[in-house]
Amino acid sequence: MTTTHDPLDISVDISTQEIILAASNHNIPLLRRLFRDNQTPIANPANVKDTDTGFTPLHAAIAACEVDKDTDAAANGVQVNGTEHAAAEEKAQDEGVETVKFLLHEGAIWNDLDLAGETPGCLARRLGLMELYDLMVDAGVRAELLLGRLDGYEALEDEEDEDEEEEGEKEGEVESEETADVDAEIVDAPELVTTTTTTISTDAPTTTTSNTDVTNPRYLDSTLTFQHDRLLDADQNGVMMAWESTIMKKSAQKLLPTPGLRVLNIGHGMGIVDTFLQELSPSEHHIVEAHAEVVAEMKRKGWADKPGVVIHEGRWQDILPGLVGEGVMLDAIYYDTFAESYADFRDFFSEHVIGLLEQEGRWSFFNGMGADRQISYDVYQKVVEMDLFEAGFEVEWEEFEVPKLDGEWDGVRRPYWSIEKYRLPVCKYMD
Ligand SMILES: C[S@@+](CC[C@H](N)C(=O)[O-])C[C@H]1O[C@@H](n2cnc3c(N)ncnc32)[C@H](O)[C@@H]1O
Structure with a gap:
């Protein structure tokens, strides 16, 4: 033949x-x-x-x-x-x-993967070529910022399609090949996001194949499983896991250095950060939680009766404007949601924090964006720093080791954390 x-x-x-x-x-x-x-x-x-x-x-x-x-x-x-x-x-x-x-x-393209699953930047880092690594990080930042801007531009042009966008369908409209690869990252960032190559997420999971299946509305409709060391959604995505306790403890301590302060936590999850916040004796402790099962569980555990606690049931997008209207003012805010996009997060700190946070107040967030790959984590740290700056905030980072994670991922759809160090942000208004 x-x-x-x-x-x-x-x-x-x-x-x-x-x-x-x-x-x-x-x-x-x-x-x-x-x-x-x-x-x-x-x-x-x-x-x-x-x-x-x-x-x-x-x-x-x-x-x-x-x-x-x-x-x-x-x-x-x-x-x-x-x-x-x-x-x-x-x-x-x-x-x-x-x-x-x-x-x-x-x-x-800055983040194309080779057959070993490495981006060019990952390769540079593994070989100890840090000048090249930094070049690749900067290339990632440029691509992500560009996409962030395009995202905003599209939203302005196409306001009628907002509902569609909320369903996580924003991507795909960016046409150049360079932007196509990073598209999903900037659009879907904070909580769980998938891309064709690397993943940018603040907390949780993505599948390696599709990111359209883990949207906030889908998550909020899903049935949850509460275990002693984890909270899973219906697709076995890890919504929250007990290994994050050290991060939550340090975050709470940064936010409430003295008793008697007023704090708002967005996203109750397993109640870990709220437990640490309670221990620091706030005078007001607002909790916004959108998932009905989490709300039911927190009430069952008596959260409604704890000192200073006010539970606000619903999405922060719907709750926060009401709090501003009531004149609620806070000394500290923590943000840790699930299955939300980077655009949602940016909207939170660009539009909502200012109406609620005192001049001397501070706020923080779970910094898990891109945490399944060092270069993505580094890119997103810079991107978020720039966006925070634009929104009028300065940020200080404290870096510390996270525990070695092995068995933690058994039964969890996707390990969303694979890097060694956590960078804890504390944001304040710029002088
Ligand atoms: C990662 S968990 C929070 C974990 C929490 N920091 C802890 O220490 O246990 C995310 C929580 O945010 C909630 N959530 C997701 N989207 C939300 C939204 N738009 N508004 C308010 N809560 C939301 C989820 O139901 C979930 O309880």
């Missing part, structure tokens, strides 16, 4: 190999020629993929910055001393930096 090859496929394959090779040789003039080559039948040459490794040109350019001492020595037939090796490494990195900048400028 004879096999026929489509000549177009072969030439695409050759072009891909040429581009990947030029990227790993840090050969910018050749890359430029290949990208401009009208004969190269590739629509988006900066984002080709090697079929064996899944490497994009960015992966290839970064991987080539790792200078192996032994290979180096064998190739040159000489003993390479430490100084020579360091010089070779520095040279490779400098060239790598220029190549990566060039590729990003040509529209390379």
Whole structure:
């Protein structure tokens, strides 16, 4: 039997190999020629993929910055001393930096995954190439900010479609290939979000395949399972887990440094942060909770009778304007919801905090955005910092280790935390 090859496929394959090779040789003039080559039948040459490794040109350019001492020595037939090796490494990195900048400028996607599941930034970090890692983080921030702006722009243009958007259907309207990959991240960020590549979420789960199935309305309609160490939704997504207790304790302590303060917590979950807040003797303790089963459980546990506690049943989006209308003023606010988008979160701090928080007050949030991958966590820290700044807040971060998580994820649909350190934010009005 004879096999026929489509000549177009072969030439695409050759072009891909040429581009990947030029990227790993840090050969910018050749890359430029290949990208401009009208004969190269590739629509988006900066984002080709090697079929064996899944490497994009960015992966290839970064991987080539790792200078192996032994290979180096064998190739040159000489003993390479430490100084020579360091010089070779520095040279490779400098060239790598220029190549990566060039590729990003040509529209390379910052967070495409190779077959080992690494983004170019993950690869740089694993190889200890921190200048390249920082470049990739900055590229991620730019892409996410751009999408954030596009998101706002679309909402303004298309107000009639707001309901549809609430159903999590905002994405898909951004057309460029670069933005397509990160689209879901910016749109769906805070609580649980999925993307085609990396995941940005503040707390909980996503599936690796689809993000449309875990929306806030769907979650609020779902039946919950309360266990001693976790709260799960109907799809076994971890809504809240006991391993977060240290985070909740430190957050409560930051928010209520002295007794007698007025606090609002949005999202009761397992009641962990509310328990710590109660221990710090607030004079008023407002709790907003939207899920009927969580509300029933908190009432069963006697939360309605605790000192200073007022339970507000419903979504914060519906409750907060009423509190502002009643003139409620607070010294501290904590935000930790589930299955909400980054746009919701941004709306919360841009539009609602100002009406409720005293001038000297402070607020915090569960910072789990992108916590299943270090680079996503770093990107989102910068994005949120910029958005907070724009909304008039300054933020201080305290970093500490989270416990090692192994068995915790048994029976949970998706581990939503895989990084070593938590960064706890405390936000205040800018001077
Ligand atoms: C991650 S849990 C909070 C965990 C809590 N910090 C603790 O220490 O146990 C999120 C909670 O937010 C609630 N929630 C989700 N969307 C909400 C919304 N729009 N308004 C108010 N509560 C919401 C969920 O029902 C859930 O109880």
